[in-house]
Amino acid sequence: MSRAEDLRWLDAAxxxxxxxxxxSRPNPAVGAVIVKHGLMVGRGWTQAGGRPxxxxxxxxxxxxxxxxxxxxxxxxxxxxxxxxxxxxxxLVLGSGLARVVIGVEDLDPRTAGSGIAALREAGIxxxxxxxxxxxxSLAGYLTRSAQGRPHVTLKLATSLDGKIALxxxxxxxITGPEARAHCHVERARADAILVGGSTLRADTPRLxxxxxxxxxxxxxxxVLTRGTxxxxxxxxxxxxxxxxxGDAQFLFVEGGAQAAAAFIAADMVDRLxxxxxxxxxxxxxxxxxxxxxxxxxxxxxxxxxxDRRTLGSDALDVYERVR
Amino acid sequence: MSRAEDLRWLDAAxxxxxxxxxxSRPNPAVGAVIVKHGLMVGRGWTQAGGRPxxxxxxxxxxxxxxxxxxxxxxxxxxxxxxxxxxxxxxLVLGSGLARVVIGVEDLDPRTAGSGIAALREAGIxxxxxxxxxxxxSLAGYLTRSAQGRPHVTLKLATSLDGKIALxxxxxxxITGPEARAHCHVERARADAILVGGSTLRADTPRLxxxxxxxxxxxxxxxVLTRGTxxxxxxxxxxxxxxxxxGDAQFLFVEGGAQAAAAFIAADMVDRLxxxxxxxxxxxxxxxxxxxxxxxxxxxxxxxxxxDRRTLGSDALDVYERVR
Numbered sequence: 024m025s026r027a028e029d030l031r032w033l034d035a036a037x038x039x040x041x042x043x044x045x046x047s048r049p050n051p052a053v054g055a056v057i058v059k060h061g062l063m064v065g066r067g068w069t070q071a072g073g074r075p076x077x078x079x080x081x082x083x084x085x086x087x088x089x090x091x092x093x094x095x096x097x098x099x100x101x102x103x104x105x106x107x108x109x110x111x112x113x114l115v116l117g118s119g120l121a122r123v124v125i126g127v128e129d130l131d132p133r134t135a136g137s138g139i140a141a142l143r144e145a146g147i148x149x150x151x152x153x154x155x156x157x158x159x160s161l162a163g164y165l166t167r168s169a170q171g172r173p174h175v176t177l178k179l180a181t182s183l184d185g186k187i188a189l190x191x192x193x194x195x196x197i198t199g200p201e202a203r204a205h206c207h208v209e210r211a212r213a214d215a216i217l218v219g220g221s222t223l224r225a226d227t228p229r230l231x232x233x234x235x236x237x238x239x240x241x242x243x244x245x246v247l248t249r250g251t252x253x254x255x256x257x258x259x260x261x262x263x264x265x266x267x268x269g270d271a272q273f274l275f276v277e278g279g280a281q282a283a284a285a286f287i288a289a290d291m292v293d294r295l296x297x298x299x300x301x302x303x304x305x306x307x308x309x310x311x312x313x314x315x316x317x318x319x320x321x322x323x324x325x326x327x328x329x330d331r332r333t334l335g336s337d338a339l340d341v342y343e344r345v346r
Numbered sequence: 347m348s349r350a351e352d353l354r355w356l357d358a359a360x361x362x363x364x365x366x367x368x369x370s371r372p373n374p375a376v377g378a379v380i381v382k383h384g385l386m387v388g389r390g391w392t393q394a395g396g397r398p399x400x401x402x403x404x405x406x407x408x409x410x411x412x413x414x415x416x417x418x419x420x421x422x423x424x425x426x427x428x429x430x431x432x433x434x435x436x437l438v439l440g441s442g443l444a445r446v447v448i449g450v451e452d453l454d455p456r457t458a459g460s461g462i463a464a465l466r467e468a469g470i471x472x473x474x475x476x477x478x479x480x481x482x483s484l485a486g487y488l489t490r491s492a493q494g495r496p497h498v499t500l501k502l503a504t505s506l507d508g509k510i511a512l513x514x515x516x517x518x519x520i521t522g523p524e525a526r527a528h529c530h531v532e533r534a535r536a537d538a539i540l541v542g543g544s545t546l547r548a549d550t551p552r553l554x555x556x557x558x559x560x561x562x563x564x565x566x567x568x569v570l571t572r573g574t575x576x577x578x579x580x581x582x583x584x585x586x587x588x589x590x591x592g593d594a595q596f597l598f599v600e601g602g603a604q605a606a607a608a609f610i611a612a613d614m615v616d617r618l619x620x621x622x623x624x625x626x627x628x629x630x631x632x633x634x635x636x637x638x639x640x641x642x643x644x645x646x647x648x649x650x651x652x653d654r655r656t657l658g659s660d661a662l663d664v665y666e667r668v669r
Contacts, residue, residue, distance in 0.1 A: 183649070185506075185632065195642070197642065287626055300646075301648075301649040303639075303649070304639055305635060305637030306639070311507045312628060313629035316626075316627055316629070316630075319516055323625055328661060338654075
């Protein structure tokens with residue numbers, strides 16, 4: 024199997040992992056495929072609530088066919104048994120698999136390389152192949168493991184001149200239905216959604232997922248405020264405090280300008296979505312408030328454009344924080 | 347010759363026309379190719395100062411080969427003799443050309459269809475084939491003929507959040523060297539460049555063309571002010587007054603926010619260039635001032651994204667006014 028073929032199967036595993044996001048919480052959304060003679064004989068992803076794991080799903084589907092096959096899995100198989108079932112490492116050891124290819128080593132101290140070590144000790148050829156798609160699919164889990172906070176996407180929906188509303192606050196609509204539908208998909212992939220206090224007071228946004236088949240997705244609703252939150256909302260007073268966002272892996276920040284500025288100033292934005300409508304507003308409300316920038320030089324080198332797409336008459340640009 | 351082939355040759359003529367811009371002023375920058383048996387036997391474009399015309403250049407190159415050939419020309423050949431030489435229509439009549447394909451009919455009342463009529467009367471097959479590239483290359487001439495003002499490009503160089511400077515006014519640099527070089531190419535294609543009065547006072551921009559081989563291009567420098575202009579600059583007090591921009595066909599407006607707002611509010615911007623650097627400024631100076639927008643609905647349906655390109659780490663979006 025060439026490296027390119029290995030990466031292609033890991034990409035397929037990462038694509039499957041997306042089906043588990045965000046429902047797998049508190050477990051990471053992992054994807055797995057089992058390949059034999061170039062054909063996929065099993066595939067799985069972490070199920071809602073975190074169990075069964077992706078490897079268990081894939082092995083159950085493969086059955087006897089796992090014998091001599093290769094497992095591609097986005098994250099190192101867990102090595103610790105839990106009350107909820109055996110470890111994936113032990114499942115692999117009993118499966119007859121000949122080879123395991125892993126996208127990302129687990130940072131969980133209960134595994135952290137011990138899964139890989141156990142597989143190798145048992146004579147299973149085990150490779151770690153850094154796969155960007157696997158890493159990206161696990162961004163929430165990895166950010167939480169490394170930094171104790173969720174992976175944060177900041178969404179802005181602006182005019183060409185960077186405004187999110189007229190001076191009188193009117194903001195419906197700047198972007199069109201295609202861009203708004205895309206935003207609902209992003210919501211459906213988040214564990215929690217946050218808006219600023221003044222946005223909540225001004226707009227009382229529903230922040231629900233209005234997409235056929237996904238209406239049941241109800242990301243936790245959070246509001247950035249030192250006061251109390253209305254029913255159905257969680258108040259977040261300090262975004263930098265430990266546990267501010269519960270166990271959310273993926274947080275979607277929808278604005279307004281002050282909330283956006285707070286996350287940017289704290290360098291807590293990992294991914295930036297800018298939906299731009301082909302309109303000019305002129306005098307109006309800016310999309311991002313004061314971030315305390317001292318000089319232009321400090322602003323450079325932080326963002327990289329990773330995607331661009333056309334949504335109706337609007338455009339979406341996606342940026343990633345360069346770290 | 348198929349319609350697709352005809353359009354391809356008109357595109358080639360339009361590409362040649364670009365060589366005459368903006369030096370052909372006060373004449374339009376026209377391009378012409380002469381094609382025989384599928385091969386180009388002559389080509390020309392309006393020379394500096396307006397003479398010779400594109401057709402005269404192409405016919406001189408083709409010589410005897412023009413006999414029985416087809417002339418592709420972006421604009422209807424002029425029908426009026428002038429002290430500077432014979433009309434292009436008369437040159438074509440004496441050339442032996444069998445066919446003429448024209449991209450745009452001339453609006454000049456001295457021609458306005460009479461060139462086409464004279465060619466047809468002489469038995470030369472003459473077609474008008476609306477060619478977007480020909481129309482675009484003549485945008486300055488056509489806007490001036492129809493509306494008595496130049497074709498206006500507004501350039502903005504902003505952060506992702508639509509700011510052109512920090513609160514203290516510092517703006518060097520937002521975009522990188524590739525974007526700035528691209529902007530110098532745009533300057534080299536303009537008859538005149540305009541900035542607002544406060545931009546002139548704050549930055550005293552040179553507005554020159556710093557590109558190897560193009561340093562001699564010196565677009566006329568204009569400043570939007572009710573006061574007087576410094577030496578080497580022309581003061582424009584009212585952008586809506588007749589003759590405000592002399593005989594300029596292509597005007598390039600470089601900002602700042604008040605000048606941009608004045609042109610947008612007067613609906614005088616035909617083309618919008620937004621260079622965006624992947625930086626966030628937060629509190630800062632907005633790129634466009636108050637345009638008197640009453641409701642969001644009024645802002646929609648006016649701009650269409652026609653081009654997008656990556657320039658170093660920056661991006662350029664080009665929009666055209668939908669009229």
